[in-house]
Amino acid sequence: MAGFRARDMAAVGHRMVPHPAVTLALEFGAGQPIVNDASGRQQRGSLVAGLGIGFGGAVWVRGENVECVQVRLSPVVARAVLDVSPSDLDGSMVALDDLWGSEASRIREQLAAVSSWKDRFALTDALLLRRRESRSSSVDPEVAWAWHRIVAGRGLVRVDRLAAEVGWSRKRLWSRFRSQIGLQPKRAAKLVRFDHAAHRLAVGESPSRVAAESGYTDQSHLHRDVVAFTGVTPATVADEPWLAVDDIAWTSHPTPTRPLGS
Template structure:
């Protein structure tokens, strides 16, 4: 019998994750700052909808160029824009959903999350507070993953993304963002206008933006492991380093060189 989760400690952090996805298209992770040193993180674009549920006593301070707000948890779309998230004591469960899963499990999200980060209370209403309380009362990560899984499945909609939209999304991911709307139209048999409209409604960003985010994330992962911007630009299909610089700055709020040196 496979273990349902793994736990490890990393430089003062307690990290846990299920050994296999509990819901199709959804991954989860648990994080606890064991030394109460606080956390200050930059939000970057991901090809997923990210939900961070803070169940400890400290709230999440979410900042942007226009100010800062305190949330009990946040939901970020594929392209949230530059944000910083900090807290005095990080105790959270993170849920990452493919946009196809998010369309079924999160109601109006991801379409309503274009270029923003929302309070989980704005997405789930009073149920978000009850979920945070349940997570705080649950003693183990395995139990918290089970609580969150039940919460998501109980709230799941009977609707699902169009098969054509789902196919377009997986084609974008498989091509690492190297696909055009006209290719997707030919692939689905839809007009370009219909592909653009239905995809944007159900995924939350345009097909072009989705492709940019997928390619950016590949570049981001290479940069943070120390690869040079020049090599990353070539590997990820950017026209040149300036093109890479524009995307990384827009999606991560930092330059490729700064990422590669972290």
């Protein structure tokens, strides 16, 4: 999880870079984040966003005096925690009030009442753990295993080999994976591969090296993939604020917070 504080990103906003996780945003500041997608849909306040949201650079976040805790959840546990299947989200977003009702308001008040990010993270962690423990997983063990293999292999896996390893037909794995994770296995692998490549670009590695070591046929292949996922070139995506935050927020760094637009 990560903490975000943005005084003013109303004019410029921030592009959401697709990520292989279901995103939960819990806002508690004086202002509300406003999220817009390419279809013209808009969400304000706390929300849940589907796996890989932001494809094509179509989703932007704006707002003033925004404070929120953002959590990235594996699609394997997302339904048990959030009360919505990743496949139902289908790369879109839904207001948390619509999913959790009054509980969404309570967590907002609790987050606003404490003064440190450490305490906010602890509150969020306890909330998610409580919800997870009170619900059973709806993901087949074979599907969960396949997802973890894709992530561990940084997207460089073959779907037919995964099916053989779990003892299923390719068609069965394809169908179960799509219905429970929210993406087809091949699409999930492409998203994971892109995510790995984008973060290597963000720390300053050259596109040629990233392409050669991330499973792309050449630099042009990497370029096409990055543009398809983000709407911008590899050189531009390397400077995206969401990726800059990841180096701090999604690792074991002792201070997992970073302001955006402060």
